[in-house]
Amino acid sequence: MTNLAIIGGGAAGAAVFGALLARDVDDTVHWVAGDAAPAGHGVAYSTQEEHHLLNVRASGMGLYLDADEDFAAFSAQQRAGAKPTDFLPRRLFGHYVESQLRKRMHAAGQRQRDFRVHARQACSIRPTSQGYTITLDDGTALTAQRVVLALGALDARPLRTVTATALDSGVYVMDPWTLTSQPLSPRRLTVIGTGLTAVDTLISASKRWPDAELIAVSRHGLLPFTHPELPITPFPHQAEINASLLDCNGPAQVLATIRGVFAAHQDIDWRSVIDGLRPINAKLWQGFDARQRRQFLRHVRWIWESSRHRLAPESAETLQQLRDEGRLHIHSARVLAVDGKGPLSITLRSRATQRITRMESDVVVQATGLDTAVAFAKSPLLAKLLKSGLVVADPLQLGLLAQADGRLIGENGDVHHSLYAIGSLLRGNLWECTAMPEIREAADKLATLLATAHPEPSPLINA
Numbered sequence: 001m002t003n004l005a006i007i008g009g010g011a012a013g014a015a016v017f018g019a020l021l022a023r024d025v026d027d028t029v030h031w032v033a034g035d036a037a038p039a040g041h042g043v044a045y046s047t048q049e050e051h052h053l054l055n056v057r058a059s060g061m062g063l064y065l066d067a068d069e070d071f072a073a074f075s076a077q078q079r080a081g082a083k084p085t086d087f088l089p090r091r092l093f094g095h096y097v098e099s100q101l102r103k104r105m106h107a108a109g110q111r112q113r114d115f116r117v118h119a120r121q122a123c124s125i126r127p128t129s130q131g132y133t134i135t136l137d138d139g140t141a142l143t144a145q146r147v148v149l150a151l152g153a154l155d156a157r158p159l160r161t162v163t164a165t166a167l168d169s170g171v172y173v174m175d176p177w178t179l180t181s182q183p184l185s186p187r188r189l190t191v192i193g194t195g196l197t198a199v200d201t202l203i204s205a206s207k208r209w210p211d212a213e214l215i216a217v218s219r220h221g222l223l224p225f226t227h228p229e230l231p232i233t234p235f236p237h238q239a240e241i242n243a244s245l246l247d248c249n250g251p252a253q254v255l256a257t258i259r260g261v262f263a264a265h266q267d268i269d270w271r272s273v274i275d276g277l278r279p280i281n282a283k284l285w286q287g288f289d290a291r292q293r294r295q296f297l298r299h300v301r302w303i304w305e306s307s308r309h310r311l312a313p314e315s316a317e318t319l320q321q322l323r324d325e326g327r328l329h330i331h332s333a334r335v336l337a338v339d340g341k342g343p344l345s346i347t348l349r350s351r352a353t354q355r356i357t358r359m360e361s362d363v364v365v366q367a368t369g370l371d372t373a374v375a376f377a378k379s380p381l382l383a384k385l386l387k388s389g390l391v392v393a394d395p396l397q398l399g400l401l402a403q404a405d406g407r408l409i410g411e412n413g414d415v416h417h418s419l420y421a422i423g424s425l426l427r428g429n430l431w432e433c434t435a436m437p438e439i440r441e442a443a444d445k446l447a448t449l450l451a452t453a454h455p456e457p458s459p460l461i462n463a
């Protein structure tokens with residue numbers, strides 16, 4: 001009998017754990033779920049704020065590919081009137097994840113499956129002649145022959161333009177999710193970033209401090225686009241479009257082809273075409289060479305993220321209302337410096353005029369989105385893994401070098417058959433791998449691979 005270990009207590013870890021419990025294998029499954037939040041909630045579904053909404057309709061959310069109960073049915077039972085087309089509060093999805101895990105653990109227990117959930121952090125993974133030794137932060141050592149890293153979003157790093165004085169001021173907030181629980185009383189609050197996290201931060205701040213002026217700054221000053229109230233009809237020619245996109249050479253051609261489709265079909269909702277790219281997103285990214293990937297990151301990423309990861313209509317309405325009332329201002333500018341002890345002084349260079357201006361803000365919140373630069377991560381586990389050469393950072397700092405199925409690649413270029421990743425660590429290979437529709441599919445494939453693969457003898461580094 002062998003051991004499997006999953007490290008990371010977010011929804012991706014939960015999806016792999018649940019999928020493994022449903023399979024008939026003899027292995028003991030260890031889930032090292034951390035102690036930051038209830039197992040399975042992770043960063044996205046720990047929020048208790050009712051207005052932090054899912055950006056996927058209830059019908060599209062789910063934990064397992066072979067769900068025992070789908071999220072739409074669960075929500076309808078929990079809330080009168082909840083519909084499959086609704087964008088529901090994220091905390092409700094957190095409850096769903098917990099309930100699905102409970103069911104799987106109960107069923108697995110009845111089938112005498114051996115599994116353990118550890119509410120601890122993993123500090124190191126060391127290859128040995130038995131497989132891997134995983135050391136937890138209470139000193140416990142686990143042995144596993146196959147290990148999955150489901151570490152999710154890395155802790156944000158301060159922008160280089162923020163001085164040490166500002167960082168120590170107590171009014172430069174690095175973790176947006178802790179903002180409203182802090183004893184602050186800003187008259188002006190500035191959010192750096194205009195993506196989905198920034199939107200949630202602005203809405204929370206508007207409720208917590210109804211008299212505060214809110215400012216959001218990003219280079220393009222572009223908020224995410226909005227989902228339509230009801231699902232859109234799929235674009236009838238999507239299959240042909242996708243085939244021609246796969247023949248494109250690089251992001252510039254891809255963009256030109258998509259623009260051509262919009263120009264030729266002005267009567268359609270552009271969002272249907274973007275949504276219809278989902279099955280080929282990873283293939284498109286994999287078709288780009290290193291130079292084209294850099295081009296995408298520099299020139300296309302901002303518009304792609306806003307178009308692809310859209311806002312729930314209710315959140316968009318709240319933002320519009322704040323703007324109409326003059327409480328929220330969006331700036332398209334580069335942040336050149338943040339300094340001071342509070343109020344903080346922010347130096348901006350306007351994108352439109354290149355003019356440099358300064359303003360003061362009582363509180364500044366950094367909400368610059370997903371960080372995948374593992375080489376700079378604070379995680380001791382990742383630092384040790386990288387140092388040992390067992391894993392390698394993606395050259396564009398998009399997670400770790402890996403195969404599309406999650407198998408990680410070591411320093412010597414060899415593909416591991418016993419060390420895997422899921423979720424944002426795979427951005428370098430897959431690009432789109434962080435939302436539940438992709439995660440549950442990846443978790444299911446990974447569980448099948450783990451349940452059938454015969455582990456390689458692990459490389460005996462430091463053994």
Ligand SMILES: Cc1cc2nc3c(=O)[nH]c(=O)nc-3n(C[C@H](O)[C@H](O)[C@H](O)COP(=O)(O)OP(=O)(O)OC[C@H]3O[C@@H](n4cnc5c(N)ncnc54)[C@H](O)[C@@H]3O)c2cc1C
Pocket residue numbers: 007008009010011012013014032033034036037041042043044045053054055056090120121122123150151152153197379381422423424434435436437439
């Ligand atoms: C604010 C927000 C809203 C989102 N909304 C949606 C949505 O509406 N729909 C959707 O489909 N997707 C959404 N997403 C995408 C989201 O990333 C995925 O749905 C999913 O939650 C990702 O889960 P994860 O487990 O990969 O990452 P995470 O949620 O980041 O979880 C990883 C966990 O691993 C833990 N961990 C890290 N290192 C260790 C260690 N060494 N030992 C033990 N534990 C460790 C972390 O503490 C964390 O709890 C959202 C993301 C965010 C950030």
